[in-house]
Amino acid sequence: MNFMEEVQLSLVVLFAGLIVVFAMLVFLTLIIKLYGNLIHGATGSKKENGEGKPAAPAAQPVPAAQAPAPAPAVEEGIPLEVVAAIAAAVESVYGENAAVTGVRRAPRAKRSPRSAWAAAGRLENTRPF
Amino acid sequence: MNMIEELGNSITGLFETSGFATNDPRNYIMIAIAGVLIYLAIRKQFEPLLLLPIAFGMLLVNLFPQIMGHPEVSYVLVEEYNALHPGMPAPGDIVTIGESVPVQYYQIVENGGLLYYLYQGVKLGIYPPLIFLGIGAMTDFGPLIANPKSFLLGAAAQLGIFITFIGAVFLGFTPQEAGAIGIIGGADGPTAIWLTGLLAPHLLGPIAVAAYSYMALVPIIQPPIMRALTTKKERLVVMEQLRPVSKLEKILFPIIVTVLVSLLLPDATPLVGMLMLGNIFRESGVVSRISNTAQNELMNIITIFLGVTVGATATGEVFLDWATIKIIVLGLIAFGVGTAGGVLFGKLMYLATGGKVNPLIGSAGVSAVPMAARVSQKVGQAENPGNFLLMHAMGPNVAGVIGSAVAAGVLLSILG
Numbered sequence: 001m002n003f004m005e006e007v008q009l010s011l012v013v014l015f016a017g018l019i020v021v022f023a024m025l026v027f028l029t030l031i032i033k034l035y036g037n038l039i040h041g042a043t044g045s046k047k048e049n050g051e052g053k054p055a056a057p058a059a060q061p062v063p064a065a066q067a068p069a070p071a072p073a074v075e076e077g078i079p080l081e082v083v084a085a086i087a088a089a090v091e092s093v094y095g096e097n098a099a100v101t102g103v104r105r106a107p108r109a110k111r112s113p114r115s116a117w118a119a120a121g122r123l124e125n126t127r128p129f
Numbered sequence: 130m131n132m133i134e135e136l137g138n139s140i141t142g143l144f145e146t147s148g149f150a151t152n153d154p155r156n157y158i159m160i161a162i163a164g165v166l167i168y169l170a171i172r173k174q175f176e177p178l179l180l181l182p183i184a185f186g187m188l189l190v191n192l193f194p195q196i197m198g199h200p201e202v203s204y205v206l207v208e209e210y211n212a213l214h215p216g217m218p219a220p221g222d223i224v225t226i227g228e229s230v231p232v233q234y235y236q237i238v239e240n241g242g243l244l245y246y247l248y249q250g251v252k253l254g255i256y257p258p259l260i261f262l263g264i265g266a267m268t269d270f271g272p273l274i275a276n277p278k279s280f281l282l283g284a285a286a287q288l289g290i291f292i293t294f295i296g297a298v299f300l301g302f303t304p305q306e307a308g309a310i311g312i313i314g315g316a317d318g319p320t321a322i323w324l325t326g327l328l329a330p331h332l333l334g335p336i337a338v339a340a341y342s343y344m345a346l347v348p349i350i351q352p353p354i355m356r357a358l359t360t361k362k363e364r365l366v367v368m369e370q371l372r373p374v375s376k377l378e379k380i381l382f383p384i385i386v387t388v389l390v391s392l393l394l395p396d397a398t399p400l401v402g403m404l405m406l407g408n409i410f411r412e413s414g415v416v417s418r419i420s421n422t423a424q425n426e427l428m429n430i431i432t433i434f435l436g437v438t439v440g441a442t443a444t445g446e447v448f449l450d451w452a453t454i455k456i457i458v459l460g461l462i463a464f465g466v467g468t469a470g471g472v473l474f475g476k477l478m479y480l481a482t483g484g485k486v487n488p489l490i491g492s493a494g495v496s497a498v499p500m501a502a503r504v505s506q507k508v509g510q511a512e513n514p515g516n517f518l519l520m521h522a523m524g525p526n527v528a529g530v531i532g533s534a535v536a537a538g539v540l541l542s543i544l545g
Contacts, residue, residue, distance in 0.1 A: 001298075009304055010295040013543055017291045018284075020539045021532055024393060025284040028531070031385055032277040039378050 075104040148192055155445025156191040162448070163188035163440075166338070175345035179318060179436045183337060186440025187448075190244065197248065197441050200241035204234040248438040252330060256435040257323035258403040263428030264319075264530070265383070265407025266420045268498070272524040274378050275371040278478065279490075279521075283528025285474030286494030287536045289314030289467025293459050294540070300455050305329050308540040310456055313340045314463025315533030316347070316497040320400060322439060324537040328544060334443030335453040339460035347500045348507070350461070351468050351492050355508050358472045359488050363479055364512040366487035368521045376412070383409040390535065396545070397538025401531060467495040471525065493522040496529035 001009070074083055087100045114122075144150055166184035170177040190197050207223060221237040250256040273279050290311045297307035309325040309332055321340040325333050343350065356364075383405035391398040410420040475491025489509045493501040505522035 001304075006298050010298055013294050013304075013308075013540070014291045016543060017294075017536060017539045018288070020394065021287050021536050022281075022284045024390065024535050025280040025528065025532055027393070028386060028389060029277040029280040031389065032274055032280075032382065035381060035385065036274055036277065036374075036378055039375055039381075040372070043375055043377075 070101075072100045073102040073104075078103055078105070152191070152194070153445055155449045156194070157445075159191040159443065159445040159448055160188060163191065169345075176341050178432055179341050180345065182433055182436025183341065183440035183443075186244065186437035187334070187443045188440075189437070190441040190444055193242075194444060196242040196244045197444075198242040198245060200245070201239045203237045203239070205237060207233040207235055210235055244438050244441045247434050248441065250431075250434055251322060251326050251333065251438050254323050254326055254399060256431050257319035257326075258399045259427065259431045260319040260435065261400050261404040261534075262407040263423050263425075263431070264498070265404040265409075266411045266423040267428075268404075268408060268411075268527055268530075269523075270382050270408060270527055271374040271379060272371055272520050273527050274374045274382055276521070276524045278486075279494075279524030280528045280531075281478070282471050282474055282491045282494040282525035283530075283532035284494070285491065286467045286471030286496075286525070286529055287315065287532050288470030289463040289465070289495070290533070290536050290540075292466045293463035296462060297455075297459055300459070302452075302455075303329070304544050306332055308544045309336055310459050311463060312336075312533070312537055312540065313343065313456075313460040314467040314495070315529075315536060316340070316344055316464060316467065316495040316501065317530060317533045318344065319435075320496075320530075320533045320537045322435065323400060324540060327541060330442075331447065332452070332456065333439055334448050335456045336460075337439040338443065339457050343460055343464045344497045344500065347464075347495075347497050348504050350464050351495075351501065351504045352508050354465055354468045355472055355489055355492050355504075358469060359476065361512060363476065363488050364509060365516070366479065366484060367513070367516050368485065368487055368490075368518065371520055376414075379412040380409065383412065386531065390531075390538075394535060394538045394542070396541045397535050400534040400537065404530065404534065464495065468492045471495060471529075487516075487518055487521070490518055490522040490525055494525040494529040494532065496526065496533050498526050498530060499523065501529070502526040 072083065072087075074080075083100075083103050086103055090098050090100050148156075163184045166180055166187065169175045170180035170184060204224070204226075205220070210220065219235060221235045223233050224236045225231045225233050290313075292311075293314050294307045294311035297310040298304065302310060305328040309321075309329040312321045312324045313336060315321060318337070318340050322333065322337055325336045329336075387398075387402050387405040390401045407420075407423050410416050410423055471491035471494035472488050473491070474494075475486060475488030478486040478491075479488050487509060489505045490502075493505045495501050502519055502522035502525075506517065506519040509516045509518040
């Protein structure tokens with residue numbers, strides 16, 4: 001390539017590259033903004049109309065709690081920090097519609113010496129099958 | 130006497146086939162370089178997930194070059210072979226060559242080296258898109274969806290690619306080589322390897338080493354450029370908190386991006402398509418097993434293959450060349466210009482929004498996820514410890530991944 005050809009190729013790649021990259025990403029910006037506004041607006045207006053609650057999952061049909069849920073019955077001797085941790089874990093797994101109604105110690109099964117952590121680990125590994 | 134002679138011949142034969150006799154002196158220099166890279170990966174933790182396999186691949190190929198050897202086919206006349214080796218089994222299939230006077234030959238196939246076969250995944254452009262699948266499964270595009278303007282910063286930071294392309298052309302590289310060198314500025318290893326594998330496969334070793342080395346050095350390269358191009362007032366800007374992004378938006382995002390990019394720039398589809406496939410695995414929430422596999426096992430396996438085989442392209446003959454020095458320098462320029470492009474566009478957005486955008490997030494548009502976003506956070510926090518730019522910088526950061534894939538598609542369509 002001679003000098004002029006190098007200049008020509010450089011300018012073509014520079015301008016074509018920048019224009020295409022910018023055009024593509026500007027286009028994506030507009031599309032994402034548009035559908036973001038549509039969805040955000042739709043879900044926002046639903047919430048305002050009181051319809052924003054997602055369809056209740058079949059497994060956890062807990063009625064919507066307008067008033068604060070009653071305090072769970074906690075077995076004596078269980079610290080409040082443990083109750084808070086259990087409530088947070090339940091909320092994380094089952095969603096905000098779930099409510100903890102009671103907390104008590106589970107008696108250790110005599111036949112299974114496996115700890116709760118070991119049982120949870122086994123469950124995690126076997127659940128997909 | 131005969132026994133002693135045979136023993137001597139055996140030892141001589143062993144020495145003649147050993148690496149000491151067959152290796153080029155340049156191989157030993159490369160072994161030393163591999164040692165330095167192994168040290169940097171382990172001791173300094175410079176991108177160890179890739180630098181360690183790359184360095185070890187480099188070590189292997191320079192100790193035993195045949196590990197990357199091509200398969201070879203040779204032909205021996207059947208009559209001649211049988212005359213020389215009476216009673217021996219056939220060494221290969223018999224093929225007949227010639228129509229008027231057909232002659233029979235044994236076709237003897239010698240297999241290639243182990244890494245030659247693994248390298249086909251790089252050569253055919255298979256591994257980088259699979260890495261993108263894993264990256265997609267690991268990436269939360271929420272900050273980008275919440276602030277789509279981040280896409281513009283991801284585009285501006287690709288400036289380094291095209292400026293470096295020009296520099297490479299004027300330094301005497303072919304247009305294809307220049308395109309492969311320029312893509313280092315995308316600060317995205319898989320994209321750089323993908324494009325280099327298609328445009329200039331002979332430069333894979335130096336380009337991969339340069340790209341990953343500079344990605345590891347992002348916290349050193351970027352801050353001086355960011356500080357030089359911004360004022361204290363700009364660096365102090367505290368950005369508004371991003372809006373929450375719904376699950377539906379996150380699910381629709383990969384579908385929309387795939388459809389648009391594939392229709393408008395088909396050459397970028399392998400990278401962007403796989404990135405978005407991984408992301409929809411993650412966001413759909415219904416294929417957690419596949420998502421986990423893409424993020425972990427598949428990603429790790431491909432990383433091993435990719436790293437070792439890319440490292441194995443760096444033989445002494447290829448790597449110890451002036452071209453490598455030029456690539457290292459051009460790569461640094463690419464990173465610097467890309468960072469500057471992002472920051473300068475961030476300044477433009479700062480002015481356009483009346484001071485609502487902190488220009489420091491622009492530097493994250495070069496990709497290098499999530500290191501570049503962390504650098505934006507760190508530089509911003511150095512001015513105001515109460516300023517948290519990380520999530521704002523993640524938008525341009527992931528936009529940079531899409532931007533560099535699009536830029537690679539553009540280069541491939543023009544130069545391929």
